[in-house]
Amino acid sequence: MKRTFILLVGVMAVVAVLFMNASEPEAGYGVGDYAADFKLPNIDGKMVSMSDYSSAKGFIIVFTCNTCPYAKAYESRIMDLDKKYAGKGFPVIAINPNDISQQPGDSMEEMKKRSGNKGYSFPYLRDDSQEVAKAFGATKTPHVYVLNKEAAGKYKVEFIGAIDDSPNDPSDVSETYVEDAIDAVMAGKSPAVTEKRAIGCTIKWKS
Numbered sequence: 001m002k003r004t005f006i007l008l009v010g011v012m013a014v015v016a017v018l019f020m021n022a023s024e025p026e027a028g029y030g031v032g033d034y035a036a037d038f039k040l041p042n043i044d045g046k047m048v049s050m051s052d053y054s055s056a057k058g059f060i061i062v063f064t065c066n067t068c069p070y071a072k073a074y075e076s077r078i079m080d081l082d083k084k085y086a087g088k089g090f091p092v093i094a095i096n097p098n099d100i101s102q103q104p105g106d107s108m109e110e111m112k113k114r115s116g117n118k119g120y121s122f123p124y125l126r127d128d129s130q131e132v133a134k135a136f137g138a139t140k141t142p143h144v145y146v147l148n149k150e151a152a153g154k155y156k157v158e159f160i161g162a163i164d165d166s167p168n169d170p171s172d173v174s175e176t177y178v179e180d181a182i183d184a185v186m187a188g189k190s191p192a193v194t195e196k197r198a199i200g201c202t203i204k205w206k207s
Helices: 002-023 069-088 108-118 131-136 177-186
Strands: 058-063 092-096 124-126 143-151 154-161
Touching (some): 058 069, 058 131, 058 154, 058 177, 069 092, 069 177, 108 124, 143 177, 154 177
Parallel strands (some): 058 092
Antiparallel strands (some): 143 154
16 A cells, blocks of 8 residues: 555656646746847748848847736837837847647737738747747747847846836836836947746747
8 A cells, every 4th residue: 555655656756847847937047138039920931030130239038928817908108119129220020929729829820910010120930849938938928028239149138027117007017127128238338127926828838
């Protein structure tokens, strides 16, 4: 009986580990780390990577989606970030990592429709393998990473987390974390705030 109990506990532990590995992302980048480049399909059918932007000074990488209420609430603010900073060398690159078997509304076809209807000025990429989201350590939609391009192929993480302090109502914003971080980087300084917990829907990981 004792041997059976020990065996059962062992099996349960293995199952738990497998489940955690299947449903949880890796630790990902921290502030000060260098992000690896990626190549993902855009809604226009082309492949996009950071190295395509030869004149960029950095990037606003946003893990987001079509279906999350928080992502929808932040959508116009993400568009505003691109309008404000793309011309200054910090364009937005939006990435949708959700498993479409759980969220069919996040398929490439639906992404094309939403981007067209809303008039996105930035690329909207599909991370079907979820490897890019795992590499970054993204957990929510939206989840933002401000990168500083120090040299060709060297993208330093300067800020991770929330866009601002009002996940629902833009009129209640009092702290603009991403804007403040980019402004600091453009001034040659380190951001005063480098991390703020992202508030959004959990990324739908493949099982």
